[in-house]
Amino acid sequence: MAAEFVAPRLWMDPHTTDGGYMSCRKEDREFAIWRSLRSIDIANELGCDKIVLWLAREGTICAESKNPVESIHYLVEAINTMLRYDPHIKVLIEPKPNEPVDRSYCGTVGHVMGVSAATCDPARVGGLLESAHAVLAGLDPADEIAFGLAFGKLWGVHLNDQNGMKFDQDRAFGVENLRQAFHQIKVLKENGYGEHGEYIGLDVKAMRTSPAEANYDHLKTSLRVFEMLEKKVDRFDYDFQKKCVESRNFEALELYVMELLLGDK
Numbered sequence: 314m315a316a317e318f319v320a321p322r323l324w325m326d327p328h329t330t331d332g333g334y335m336s337c338r339k340e341d342r343e344f345a346i347w348r349s350l351r352s353i354d355i356a357n358e359l360g361c362d363k364i365v366l367w368l369a370r371e372g373t374i375c376a377e378s379k380n381p382v383e384s385i386h387y388l389v390e391a392i393n394t395m396l397r398y399d400p401h402i403k404v405l406i407e408p409k410p411n412e413p414v415d416r417s418y419c420g421t422v423g424h425v426m427g428v429s430a431a432t433c434d435p436a437r438v439g440g441l442l443e444s445a446h447a448v449l450a451g452l453d454p455a456d457e458i459a460f461g462l463a464f465g466k467l468w469g470v471h472l473n474d475q476n477g478m479k480f481d482q483d484r485a486f487g488v489e490n491l492r493q494a495f496h497q498i499k500v501l502k503e504n505g506y507g508e509h510g511e512y513i514g515l516d517v518k519a520m521r522t523s524p525a526e527a528n529y530d531h532l533k534t535s536l537r538v539f540e541m542l543e544k545k546v547d548r549f550d551y552d553f554q555k556k557c558v559e560s561r562n563f564e565a566l567e568l569y570v571m572e573l574l575l576g577d578k
């Protein structure tokens with residue numbers, strides 16, 4: 314057993330009703346920093362070097378309530394304080410475009426890369442992508458994963474699924490969009506994700522209808538879907554893909570992917 318990361322869980326306290334690092338109140342921003350530094354202490358106790366920031370309320374419900382430029386500067390300064398507090402800690406931002414706030418100020422992996430570059434030690438600031446959050450931003454989770462990987466800054470993945478632009482559903486992995494799930498595993502495997510000890514998390518919730526004794530079945534489903542899709546990725550015919558790309562026959566490539574996923578190849 315090992316702890317992958319520690320998170321300050323800034324949405325759990327009355328101080329952070331209006332956000333943590335970006336709260337309108339100075340005392341609440343200070344509370345958020347205090348809680349973050351305490352999380353770093355806990356991480357050190359547990360022998361892990363990662364802090365994950367899920368910026369749940371860092372944005373607005375009332376757009377005029379915050380200065381968006383100043384708010385981003387607050388976030389960068391908060392991360393700088395964490396980096397200076399501990400010379401070994403890595404800070405991972407898990408972006409999400411909305412919910413519980415209406416507008417998040419750091420909603421995608423692209424935003425995370427921008428914030429990372431603005432900190433005092435960009436090499437220690439990266440991202441964690443959750444599939445459902447990418448779907449909520451109208452993006453393909455695999456491309457968000459790829460964007461982080463392209464900069465060597467994808468340090469965590471939370472696989473799950475999401476049926477369209479609703480609340481953050483945390484459905485079992487692959488149950489809503491099988492091809493999108495296949496694509497995520499393909500991009501992760503092609504780029505050697507996990508070869509340096511990176512984790513894959515299954516950030517999934519039990520269905521409301523599940524009785525207590527079936528409370529973990531959504532995890533079993535996610536893992537089983539992952540394993541089945543991983544076999545499909547391993548069987549992917551890169552020679553055929555290459556031929557299709559050379560002749561620009563994307564219809565043939567698309568049909569091949571469908572046949573592979575549906576068990577006819």
Ligand SMILES: [Mn+2]
Nearest residue numbers: 443445481483
């Ligand atoms: Mn979620």
